Amino acid sequence: MKNLLSASSQNMPRFGPALLQFLVLGLFLLFAVRLWYLQIHLGPVFTEKSRNNQLRIEYLFAPRGFLRDRNGELLAVNEPAFALGLVREDCDDIPATLAEVAKLSGIPVERLKEVYARNKPKVKSFEPLVLVPDMNFETIAKVEGAVVRWPGLEILSRTRRKYNYGHLLSHVLGYVSEASEAEMQADPTLSLGDFMGKQGLENRLDARLRGTKGKRLIEVDVTGRRLSEEQQGAPKAGEEIFLSLDLSLQQLGHKLLDGKSGAVVVMDPDTGEIHALVSEPSYDSNMFTNGLSSAQWAELRDDPLHPLQNRATQSVYPPGSVFKLVMAAAALHYGAIDPKETVTCTGELALGNHVFRCWKHTGHGVVNLQRALVESCDVYFYKLGMRLGVDRMSEFAKAAGFGSPTGIDLPHEKGGLIASREWKLKRFGVRWTKGEDLNMAIGQGYTVTSPLQVARFVAALINGGKLLKPTLIRGEPTDIEGRLPLTDDQAAIIKRAMVSTVEDPHGTAHRVLTPGVVVGAKTGSAQVVHLTEELRRMGDNVPLKYRDHAWMAAFGEQGGKRYVIVALVEHGLHGASGAGPVVKAMLDALFMGKRELPPKDLEGAERPVDVPARLDTVEPQFPEPPTADIPQGAPAQ
């Protein structure tokens, strides 16, 4: 034992014990420093990362605000829509399930595979991937039986915008559809599958209609499964908005223009509220919410009648004789004429080597301002145009609101054109000629205006000179954009002339005479093309596309109520016969109570079975409005 002990003691390790203690110290220092770095120095960074792991924010859908007409009739609502989704986690055999869905829905299986592949990265395995965004009732019935046998298939209910009168209001309401990739990028509150207003009021009022999404904080585990939820702000439904439109007037206008192309505007001259804004032909707003196929879109876009065009605001036409109201006002404003001063109309006026004709070839004889307006004498206005000259005509027309958009809450409004010397020189490189003064005075030449601009001008004539910003929303304060440079007395002269145009048996607008109502009007017919002698000889039988556009600008007053009505019928030939019946029916409806509500359309209408191509692939671009040929040197009625 002793031997062993002494031998052992000599062999005790010499460096080891110190090494071990050094290692313990090193271990402590290394990890203490590292822990300080991770938990104290970088603590806030990792805390944030841990929160990002744990919490997801989900936005709760806010129902889009309803749109109603001025009497409360529902125009745009939300309705349930049914989609077919696939939860990957629960599905045993995805190819077979897709084939079954193809059979049930009639959608080609390749299309479904494409939809599946595109959305797979965006949808979690336990969340439904939408295969058929909108099913018709027939498909729903078939699918309901199948979901039991095919695990993973799920019928999802969503809401979809529905327009109760899709055809009557499409140009005003526009439509909503799913936000595109670019729109989602521009607006961070939008997310995949959200609807947004793309056209019309749906677009302009989008912020008010859309409401505020609710926010929900969701605690998830590593697989993304929800563990708990905390509501942070409830969804706030979009605002319900009462439009100034009157559904019965819209319906009437739609009926009156049925089969024609044209526009009707009914405006309250005191508030600027639009009671009717009709444009025909129209389209059905519901087509867009359901998703539009490329073929449907191409058909709408390439339709020669341009149904997408809002003819009241996006189309501009030569105003024809309706413009004589503006010119008469200009002459009074500049003191270029005395209202009592007379001109003798012989049916024509020679200027240089060109003869300018009056529409009434036999002439009107001796006419003063009032007579010239009532009978729409061209020769009187030729002389008036010579006296005013382009500079003053142009200046006054612009002050009266022409040549620039009215500012109505609709996208893509056109401002029309009021020509000037500078404009012509720039545009054509040619100087303004004297003859063009004459054409301008009768509303021909380069001048083009929208029906809405004419309505606003007539409103200003009878409301004390206020140029209002037309509004489509009921009861909101009126913006006054400017004032007509005209005294009340001067306005009264023109107003009187308009009333005479209706009341005088020789007046061009006599047919809109309405008992018990003070009605004033001015007709116009705007040349589409410079008529050849041959066409001229055909009189009223010229082919439709060469016929003049028919205008009538009118107002009616009864008791405290007054309205401005402007009607334009493309190729309607004569103002009185083409546009007159439209104005007359409107007057009857407004003052004589002759109105009825339309039946809701789309009731039971067939929805597309086909999965439509996503709208963002065929983003509608409104075509340029048909620019009317600029007729020159021709008389107007």
Add this chain to the structure above:
Amino acid sequence: MSPIDRRMFYHVNWRLVGVLAALFAIGVLNLYSASGVRLGDGLQVENFYQKQLVWGAIGVAGMAAFMAFDYRRLHAVAWPLYCVTLVFLLAVPIMGKTVMGARRWLDFGVFSFQPSELAKFTVLLLGARLLSVSSERLTLKELGTVLGLGLLPTLLIIKQPDLGTGMLVFLLLGGLILYRGIVPWLFRTLCVLLPVVTPLFWFVLKDYQKRRILAFLDPATDPLGSGYHILQSEIAVGSGRIFGKGFLAGTQSQLRFLPEKHTDFAVAVFGEEWGFVGMIVILSLFCAYLYQIAAVARDAKDPYGSYLAAGVFFYFFWQILINMGMVMGLMPVVGVPLPFVSYGGSATLVNFCLVGLVLNVSMRRYLFKQT
């Protein structure tokens, strides 16, 4: 001398036992939280902590058994045990049981065990025996002999594949070699040579092992694999900040963002829930634990006992360094558990037995003075 002398009870190193008890208690407490999974509102706790307690009890019995005999008797066991271990290790590829892609277990019907666990003892006993014969620094020849004997079981284990255990066995031996010392010129040569030779092992590594190392060097290369493990572990520890998120309140662990949370990454759960303060406490306990073992090695009455204690020291030291280093993003992901904190039945048993061995050495240090 009877194997259990009453006087020896008073010589038991109670400080080491105390630190061990504290570590094991913290480990079980932490396992309770690390076994929890939140699926809905409530916490669903799996029973790993109970199993660990049972293994702890078995471990205490094993520890007592390892204290009961005079450690010097192990001197004679070293070689026979070495041969048996090699036989078992060779048997594993032939008749072993495949669990999760690795063949590590030998099935004896009644019980099954991993020969690699046995190899830890074998290398410890043989290393202590071979190295304790002299206090002179190792020469090239001696070093070659010791390394050669150690490499044989190491390579067999790595082949299973079990890189973690193989490495651990080899590092244990390496630690013992350093404990003895190497002649200066050889030491300097090794210092130069090792960094050159080590990269050659790259070609021995399996693909998944290579990926782990690459992910450690650049977590972005494998953000969903082991790079993800390291990142989530760092997030767990880092987000604990100073005082932690509170017991059972760690989101990284309860919501399962942290992988392997009751085994290799268990201490990350602790770091998340108890923060910097808790981590310093557990780190201090580990250092006290290692220090106590180092003190036993220093105060042992004979070189063999000293080397046995030093071998156990390195066994624990490397595991703590590698595991905590991995959890804190200082090391690549290697399957090395943290003693007493990570869940593991046979590892717990082995750990307790090894502590028993150290206590054995410790309580017999006065033996010869009194006789």
